[in-house]
Amino acid sequence: MGSTLVAVTTDRRRSLPFATLTLAAIVIAVSVVSMNAGAFRGASVYDLRAIVLTLARVDDPATLPVVVIAVVLVCGWAERLMGGARMLFAYACGGVVTSAAGLAVGGWETNLFPAIPLGESPATGATPVPALLAVAMAASCFTGALWRRRVRGACLVSAVTVFLYAASASDLFSLLALPVGLGAGVLLGGRRAGMRGQRSSHHEVRVLLCALTAITAVGPIVATLWGSGAGLLSVYGWLSYDPLVVADAVTCAAGSTIVPCPDAASYHELQPSAGWIAALPLVVLLVAAWGILRGRLAALGVAITVNLLVFAGMTALFVVSEPDMLALLAQVRGTDASGAWQSLVGLLAAALVPLGVAVTLFVCRRSVSVPPTTSAVGSFFASISIGAATVSVLSLAGGLLAAADFSPRPTVGELLRDVPLRLLPPSLLPGGWVHAVPTTAVSQALWYLPSAVFWTVCVAATARLVFSRSSVQGAEDRVRAREMLQRGCGSLGFMATWPGNTYWFAGEADAGFAYRLHGGVAVTLGGAFGADRCREEIGAAFVEFCGDNGWIPVFYSVDDAAATALDALQWRRTRVADEAVLDPRTWTPAGKKRQDVRTATNRAHREGVRAQWVSWSALTLVDRVQIREISEAWVADKSIPEMGFTLGTVDEAADPAARLMLARDASERIVAVTTWIPVFGEEGLTGYALDVMRRRHDAMNGIMEFLIGAVVEQLRADGCTLLSLSGSPLAPHRGGDTGDLSAVDRFLETLSGALEPAYGFRSLAHFKNKFQPQFCPLWVVYPDAIHLPAIALALLRCYVPGLSLAGAARLAVRMRTSRRSSTSTV
Incomplete structure (x- = not known):
């Protein structure tokens, strides 16, 4: 007490x-x-x-x-x-x-x-x-x-x-x-x-890229509203000023030699609010930043393009700017004329910043992997092109009709030459490029509105490209695959809904495959899904489809039922993993070999640790942040990049069909998390398969045994008949002597050993053995051993997307170093 x-x-x-x-x-x-x-x-x-x-x-x-x-x-x-x-x-x-x-x-x-x-x-x-x-x-x-x-x-x-x-x-x-x-x-x-x-997850890299893009977009607004004019990038604040000013009731352009500004006691901008038009390209960047956070590759391309355009524009300003002209601009804008050289230095720095941002976005592009559809990209460029053409034609026509409202009156050649300049926000137009100034309300509308309309079209087109679900490549196929999965799939079948997969559907049957294409090798993610997934002709039809495209088909991580359906191909098969399966209706923690599970459960009860079965949408913001923190700590400890394909991340737990089993300590802090994907049979949901396991460093020993035991109890209460602890990718199969293995088996054995210090596949297989499950083999089915080098590289690229040959060589060196250090420690 x-x-x-x-x-x-x-x-x-x-x-x-x-x-x-x-x-x-x-x-x-x-x-x-x-x-x-x-x-x-x-x-x-x-x-x-x-x-x-x-x-x-x-x-x-x-x-x-x-x-x-x-x-x-x-x-x-x-x-x-x-x-x-x-x-x-x-x-x-x-x-x-x-x-x-x-x-x-x-x-x-x-x-x-x-x-x-x-x-x-x-x-x-x-x-x-x-x-x-x-x-x-x-x-x-x-x-x-x-x-x-x-x-x-x-x-x-x-x-x-x-x-x-x-x-x-x-x-x-x-x-x-x-x-x-x-x-x-x-x-x-x-x-x-x-x-x-520290190594970051793909989600965290996207967070950082989003922040970088957004900050560089907001920076010019900061320079305009709160800038002192003395900063290295304060020159961005100057770009919000309209070059057209009024001095002694005369409209002129600061820095122009054709319509120069007279010496006057005071100046004021012709349209002070015109500087906000220059904020529209920044809005495009902000929209792209949000798209980067969501993994949209199109948004990354837009951000890179806009930053390169800013780099080109600032470089051009640096080239054409002279200290005398900058001193005049400083006088017009009421700033210290002695800062002309500072502005020149600032222009150089301002040109390098967007270039650095563009390079950073390009280097980190592998963490932004959701591609757009060809139609969405085409629609985006069509909108931009039509908007630019329409604005240009109307601007030229208006200029010809209202030429007398400009001073001096422009010629037809000058109007044609200035048409591309009408697409630029007026405040970004150097005063030296101005040959005529508007003198009436109509001519001012022709001067300011074209760029405002064009960049509004750019903002709308970017938002449609980034936010529309239909703009994501394979979105409709993913919806169709999701519906078919609910009519039957293997324990890994739900992974077909993850980003990065392409889909093939049988013409007459209710079946399909999810696959990834790397180097001419089409690697399926598990077997077929759908009500007709076990029909023999399904695999043959997919092989024919790959042959028509010149690809080598490989069926990876297929269970016994799917492998049997592929026997008609008379291909080779190799055991790549063992899936640990439990029946929640009959499994109990009783028995000497399950002592660790009982001990973990009893300790959790003594320490006030409880389990919670929940969906991602039901979590609070604080809960989600804690889960992200646990996951990032886990990723930071790895010596190789975060992997994918059959290895999920916390991002996939946000799917409405997925579930999480959390461990909370006495203070309600989340100390461990497991995520589970659904498994469907002919009659609907039959159980769940384990996807992600993460824990805090200070979590109690046995926390994962406690959580899995809690999942068994939950599924038993829900009437499920299957709990899969999934397979351990590339882990050697149980039993057998290494000396009796085939060449393929020995290759997988070597690869598993190299990855063991980083991802612990063998340790994971040993952990699952504590529950005394039934082990079911998972197979890779391939046409011939001659294709093994290409298949091996394709598998590596499936697990580490975007991996190049040079990257694969560097990864092999890191794995070898990690394995040696692990061996020396032991």
Whole structure:
């Protein structure tokens, strides 16, 4: 009773972040006093007292509530991870060190490199925002692999973005707070992994690519709305300004030699809101970013193309821009004319950023693997082409009819030459390219509307390409295959619905195959599915289909029933795995050989660990984040890339037909997860097959035995007749002597041994043996041994999509190294 009371009291203390609430109160008090009485001002920036007080001071009343909320969220999270004292140390000491470093860097840059745009020089110490970044970086040293990478990535991207695009004095402090906070976290006892790279799942790579694309799209808006004009990429803010200005009631183009701007006391843009047209290409990038997150290959192509177009445009601006012209533009826009050289340097940097983004997206393209249909791509390009042609024709016709409304009056040749320029947002048009300016409302409409209409069409076409389900290659076939699967399939049959598969359907029969094509080898994922899947002519028809296309057919991981149906081909077959099968109606944990299962179950009950059978849609956001974190930690430990084909990921668990069995500890934290795919027979759902197993490093021993035992009980209650622990891919079959194996068997034995240190296929097979299941062989059926080299490479590419020959060689070296290190450890 006493220990229970202590535990409850401890939980309550943890739920009340006293240090965070105290810090939030201090920020409110200092800010209110400073706003009302002007206190703490006028002190030297090198005064320690002033620096400390600045860390808790917000001068803008509208910003104060936002900062207080950020303090509660960031510091509250950090306090739960590393305690109140450590959090306050990271905030106070991290902020002071950041202030000192920022003042030193600002003075150094101003005195030694005035021509290089690094930002405004600091006039005060760091504000609460850099201190919060230092806290977040320090707290990341106390998190798991997933949140460590996400928190650091978010802090790095946000700090670098505002520093490069906005570059206020506070932004310099934010950038310097990152290494300061990381050092504070290590000093306080956090992990010393630093910023070293870790292997990520395909989902996490897509998250990072999405963030990179979105941030570079939002950056120019940051430069426009909040930029100081002194940042390295502040030149993007200039691109939102309309080159057409009015000076002394005269419309002119800044930087133009034909319609130059006169010397005047003041200038204002002809259409101040015209700069928002330049945001439409950024909207295209944001739509593409969302598509990248969903794995759409078309979205990746759009993002790469737009970034390359921006690179080409910024390069052209850099080539044609001169310091004198930039000085004139600075004068027109009311900025410091001495920044002309800074703008020239900024143009060069602004050209390299989109190029770097495009290269990064291309290099990481293998994690974005959902291809579009040919018709969807054709429709996309048709929409863009028709929109461009229509806008160009109307713009030319309008220019001919309203030529008198421009000054000076353009010739037909000049109108024809300027037609492609009408597709550019007006603010992106260099003033030196302007030969005539609009002087009436009609001519202004002809100047501004064409680009707005064209880029609106681009946004709509991109959204249709990215969001439409019908634009995904094989979407209709996947729906048809899903319906056929429910009329009969093997235990691995539901894997046919996963992305990356192509489908073949029998003409007259209710049957089909899911296959993947690599190097002229068509590898099926299991046997046929559908009500007629066991008819002999189905396999022969698929072989004929492959022969018509010049492919080598291979039937991989087929069960006895499917292999028997293929006997009429008189092909070779080799046993590639053993599927562990249980009957939930009769299986019990009784018996000496199942002692581990009973022990794990009893320990789980003692420690308050419970199992939960649930679908992905029923999970909360917090639950999903925990599952992702567990999975990312598992992937980070692997020496080779995340594999696919017959090896699922957490992404496939989101299917409405799939189920998860979770293990929750006494505090309701998810400590382990297993995912299960349905198996259908002639009468419908017959059971489930195991797909993914993941656990936390600190989960209790035997957690997986406990979960599988719980699944048996669940399926028994649901009246299911089958529970499959699946096969262990490439694991050697049970029994037999290695010396009696055929050449194919020896090849699979070698490949299994090479992959064992990374994926543990043999260990997985040994684990399944604890349940004393019935082992059913899975076969690969192939035409002739002469095709084995091509088949082996095709199988490797199925498991590691996008693998090239060079990549396969590097992977073999890593596997060999991993195997040697494992052997030496043993």
